[in-house]
Amino acid sequence: MSKKEPMIVIDYTEESSFSLDELCEISHVTPNFIIDLITYEIICPEGATPNEWLFDMRQLQRIQTVLRLQRDLEINLAGAAVVLDLLDEMEQLRAKAELLERYILK
Numbered sequence: 073m074s075k076k077e078p079m080i081v082i083d084y085t086e087e088s089s090f091s092l093d094e095l096c097e098i099s100h101v102t103p104n105f106i107i108d109l110i111t112y113e114i115i116c117p118e119g120a121t122p123n124e125w126l127f128d129m130r131q132l133q134r135i136q137t138v139l140r141l142q143r144d145l146e147i148n149l150a151g152a153a154v155v156l157d158l159l160d161e162m163e164q165l166r167a168k169a170e171l172l173e174r175y176i177l178k
Contacts, residue, residue, distance in 0.1 A: 090128040094116075099135045106135075112153045114138060 096103055103122070109115045115134050117125035134156060141147040141155060 087129050089118075090132065091126075092122055092125050095127045095132065095135070097116070098132065101135065101139070108149055109135065109138065112149045114149065114153050114156060 090098065092103055092106060096106060099106075106115070107122075110117065115127065115131040117127050117131070120123040137156065137159075138149070138152045141152045148156065
């Protein structure tokens with residue numbers, strides 16, 4: 073018989089911000105991992121020092137994406153940074169295409 077762990081569900085709004093410790097706890101990663109993500113410019117905190125750093129929901133989503141890429145595809149952080157840049161570019165292109173489509177159909 074397998075032991076079931078309780079699932080914790082937390083409702084965050086898009087305006088939520090997290091300290092380094094909170095982000096590590098939510099993401100189940102170490103502060104050193106977060107620093108590595110900052111080094112690779114995968115996430116960018118607000119604030120000058122680690123004690124002042126604040127991270128928003130977008131940063132949390134990017135961390136979750138990196139963790140999935142590492143787990144599922146065994147991609148390193150440099151590769152994850154490239155994938156995230158491409159996903160961001162694709163999102164921007166989709167938004168531009170949608171805008172153009174609306175303009176043309178008017």
